[in-house]
Amino acid sequence: MSEAALTLSNLTIAYDRHPAVHHVSGTLKHGSLTAIAGPNGAGKSTLLKAIIGELAPAEGRIEHGLKRAEIGYLPQAAEINRRFPINVLDTVLLGDWHQSGAFGRVSRAALAKAQGALHAVGLEGFDKRAIGSLSAGQFQRVLFARLLLQDARLILLDEPFTAIDARTTRDLLGLVSNWHGEGRTVVAVLHDFDQVRTHFPETLLIARELIGWGTTKDVMTPDNLARARAMAERFDETAEICAPQRETAA
Amino acid sequence: MSAYEIFLAPMVDYGFMRRALVACLCLALGSGPMGVFLMMRRMSLMGDALSHAVLPGAAIGYLVAGSLSLTAMGIGGLVAGLSVALLSGAVSRATVLSEDASFASFYLASLALGVLIVSLRGSNIDLLHVLFGTILAIDTQALVLIGAITSVTLLVLALIYRPLVAECFDPGFLRAVGGRGPLYHIAFLALVVLNLVASFQALGTLMAVGLMMLPAAIAQLWSRNLPRMLAIAALTAFISGYLGLIASYHLEIASGPTIIMVAAIIYGASIFIAPSGLARRYFPRPHLKG
Numbered sequence: 001m002s003e004a005a006l007t008l009s010n011l012t013i014a015y016d017r018h019p020a021v022h023h024v025s026g027t028l029k030h031g032s033l034t035a036i037a038g039p040n041g042a043g044k045s046t047l048l049k050a051i052i053g054e055l056a057p058a059e060g061r062i063e064h065g066l067k068r069a070e071i072g073y074l075p076q077a078a079e080i081n082r083r084f085p086i087n088v089l090d091t092v093l094l095g096d097w098h099q100s101g102a103f104g105r106v107s108r109a110a111l112a113k114a115q116g117a118l119h120a121v122g123l124e125g126f127d128k129r130a131i132g133s134l135s136a137g138q139f140q141r142v143l144f145a146r147l148l149l150q151d152a153r154l155i156l157l158d159e160p161f162t163a164i165d166a167r168t169t170r171d172l173l174g175l176v177s178n179w180h181g182e183g184r185t186v187v188a189v190l191h192d193f194d195q196v197r198t199h200f201p202e203t204l205l206i207a208r209e210l211i212g213w214g215t216t217k218d219v220m221t222p223d224n225l226a227r228a229r230a231m232a233e234r235f236d237e238t239a240e241i242c243a244p245q246r247e248t249a250a
Numbered sequence: 251m252s253a254y255e256i257f258l259a260p261m262v263d264y265g266f267m268r269r270a271l272v273a274c275l276c277l278a279l280g281s282g283p284m285g286v287f288l289m290m291r292r293m294s295l296m297g298d299a300l301s302h303a304v305l306p307g308a309a310i311g312y313l314v315a316g317s318l319s320l321t322a323m324g325i326g327g328l329v330a331g332l333s334v335a336l337l338s339g340a341v342s343r344a345t346v347l348s349e350d351a352s353f354a355s356f357y358l359a360s361l362a363l364g365v366l367i368v369s370l371r372g373s374n375i376d377l378l379h380v381l382f383g384t385i386l387a388i389d390t391q392a393l394v395l396i397g398a399i400t401s402v403t404l405l406v407l408a409l410i411y412r413p414l415v416a417e418c419f420d421p422g423f424l425r426a427v428g429g430r431g432p433l434y435h436i437a438f439l440a441l442v443v444l445n446l447v448a449s450f451q452a453l454g455t456l457m458a459v460g461l462m463m464l465p466a467a468i469a470q471l472w473s474r475n476l477p478r479m480l481a482i483a484a485l486t487a488f489i490s491g492y493l494g495l496i497a498s499y500h501l502e503i504a505s506g507p508t509i510i511m512v513a514a515i516i517y518g519a520s521i522f523i524a525p526s527g528l529a530r531r532y533f534p535r536p537h538l539k540g
Binding site for chain 2: 052054067068069071073075080081084085086087090091094097098100102103130131132146150
């Protein structure tokens, strides 16, 4: 197995030809714990969506050598139908998809793991509760329990702690460091820079273009953060075509 | 009149009433659950649009077969309904039009085409039959087709239940784990069209969707648990069918609309007395300690 869990080569992802992620290259080491930081519109969520294959690159490549079910992905909560009549246990059991698939049986082992996951996120006894009756923090705990069940090698979290209170954030950050301890590769999009500095050894700072990627201390400098802010504010409706770049040139 | 004369005699005395009752049972078992899923996918009005979209295919089937042959009309309706569903899905993905906008355009075109085709060859009576159905004229062959559609519906629904639930609840997750969400969506739409075709002769294109959406709305008022909602929808659809048939027999009124009216009355009553209805607002139960 190679050293890199994820390699981006000259990656550009565009909406309507306007790049949201522009010529980004770099690698994520196996078992690394990385924060993706940057202002709004910097392409952080876009980058995650491209990694799971939901968005196709306009240019460049993403390599991770994993099957889709081996990547755990936590989207921003807005994409989920919270009013759907489904209970907590069934939601967590969706995380067994890599075993059960669309048609297979949910094994006893998976059921036991689901109960264990609910315990780990502090929601034991909630299994029969309807999703619609949970608070935002409890619901985020449910989604983390589902991720626990997925047993993924690469875990991508899109703003996992937005609108989540301090105690829940602390509990869930504990799970993230457990994953890190188990040797899984974890990437999280975050807005709280203090959180990034305290809990994430590596940082990818992006503002459409890569500002810095490496140890958090080296990347999260005042200089870099100022550059990120300045770059994100630019949007050119009449931008010219970006000349094709060779990988060596980038 | 004794209870026997009111509730059982019509079924015991007349074969056409028995066939209509069996048809109602089949339609209830298939359409009720379909309606619940449509509602859960926030596609309540799509069902309505689809039921109109079925018309040109059914009309062509009618012309080809030369009579109200449910098989020919069914196949035509299935093709037309699925084409509209898939075309509007494709257009909404390829253009700026949202799915409901392209659906509306396609089904209106489809409905117009259907009425044109019927009026080209058939009489106004035929058009009335197509639009409003003739549940009392269902023959054994039609009954077999309806029963087959119900069986297929229940089997396929049991098979795709988990991915369909995942697709309704969290399509992003299904995509992320590589589940083929659009495939199940299409399979589901095909089932909806099949059930509309089944309801076609019984209730007509205009009312077919009534036995889908009203029981689904009723189920949503009574329960917040999906399997229970599916059962409630099927049960209320059947009760509406049975009471509708009985009422239309004794009052000598059209049976299709009567069935839908009974469902509407149950819906109206549920709005007041169901746990999720108005009752909770006006008679709040005391809150709990924790």
